[in-house]
Amino acid sequence: MLDAHRLAVLAEVAHAGSIAGAAQRLSFTPSAVSQQLAKLERDVGARLLHRHARGVTLTPVGEALLGHAETIVGELRTAERTVRALLDEQPAQLAVGTFASAGSTLVPAALADFRRDHPAVALRLLDLEPPDGYGLVSSRDLDLLITHRYPGTPLPDPRGLTRTLLRSERFRLILPAGHPKARARRLTLRALAGEDWISGGPGVPNRVCLEQLADAAGVALRVAYETRDYQVVLALVEAGLGIAFVPEGVLGRLGPARIEVRDAVDARPAREIFLVHHRRPGPLVAEMVALLGRDPGQERQGPGEVAPASG
Numbered sequence: 001m002l003d004a005h006r007l008a009v010l011a012e013v014a015h016a017g018s019i020a021g022a023a024q025r026l027s028f029t030p031s032a033v034s035q036q037l038a039k040l041e042r043d044v045g046a047r048l049l050h051r052h053a054r055g056v057t058l059t060p061v062g063e064a065l066l067g068h069a070e071t072i073v074g075e076l077r078t079a080e081r082t083v084r085a086l087l088d089e090q091p092a093q094l095a096v097g098t099f100a101s102a103g104s105t106l107v108p109a110a111l112a113d114f115r116r117d118h119p120a121v122a123l124r125l126l127d128l129e130p131p132d133g134y135g136l137v138s139s140r141d142l143d144l145l146i147t148h149r150y151p152g153t154p155l156p157d158p159r160g161l162t163r164t165l166l167r168s169e170r171f172r173l174i175l176p177a178g179h180p181k182a183r184a185r186r187l188t189l190r191a192l193a194g195e196d197w198i199s200g201g202p203g204v205p206n207r208v209c210l211e212q213l214a215d216a217a218g219v220a221l222r223v224a225y226e227t228r229d230y231q232v233v234l235a236l237v238e239a240g241l242g243i244a245f246v247p248e249g250v251l252g253r254l255g256p257a258r259i260e261v262r263d264a265v266d267a268r269p270a271r272e273i274f275l276v277h278h279r280r281p282g283p284l285v286a287e288m289v290a291l292l293g294r295d296p297g298q299e300r301q302g303p304g305e306v307a308p309a310s311g
Helices: 005-014 020-027 032-043 060-088 101-107 108-116 134-138 205-217 231-237 283-292
Strands: 049-052 055-058 093-098 122-127 144-149 161-175 196-199 222-226 244-247 260-261 270-277
Touching: 005 020, 005 032, 005 055, 005 134, 020 032, 020 055, 020 093, 032 049, 049 108, 055 060, 060 134, 093 108, 093 283, 101 108, 101 122, 101 134, 101 231, 108 283, 134 144, 134 270, 144 283, 161 231, 196 205, 196 244, 205 222, 205 244, 231 244, 231 260, 270 283
Parallel strands: 093 122, 093 144, 196 222
Antiparallel strands: 049 055, 144 270, 161 244, 161 260, 161 270
16 A cells, blocks of 8 residues: 655645645655655656756646645545534635735635734635646645636546636727727737737647637737736737737726727637635635635625615
């Protein structure tokens, strides 16, 4: 039978990306971590890691074993938390993983409301680029993951976790203020084919989505500036350097209008935002899920307050 402690070491090394990083997290020496991994490889009968100058990567056998290791570690941590809570020895905590644009739009208000109601709960926020993070939920390093899927990209295996659709967020076409094409009554990708576009690099989800939209429209688009950071995209468009599709949520953080926001009649992409957690979430996770699921325009009501009538 495989040793659970050695499986936990494998999970830590995979999450840290290096033996030294895992050793620091585990408060072990790198030599001790290497010894545990060597024993696990002997138990399995196969190499689990490729070591290189920048850290380690998992072999196919290591990848297959990692999912099981994360589940086992998660169950052990759940058992420990249950016992500690019954003995009043475990301080309440909530760890949330999110991608960058959700971290700047969806998450702050929800965390602030959660903190107001639960000042004693230790909160932790981790920045993760999808599709990363599923394994961290399995191993209970994260209690809740906010992730996304762009058109044309597959959803990862949820690994026995619960994944629910939070919302679909449409993309808007943005152009520099005063751009001559913005005055057109009907904008199409074909009409914008000669423009400089701003998007992620090859293989990045928003670039994959843009290329599929262009293929469907029968045009070739020229990506002149590559960045996956939407704040950089906005800055480049404001500077008059190109045009782009961006999630509607990031537009609410703009200052004085220096861009034109339009729709292309032949391309109306949207990304899906998902919440991922264990199948039996605790009350703190359930409350955070409810806070994240509120309508963006919904005001938080305090005790005894009545929502104002509309109209």
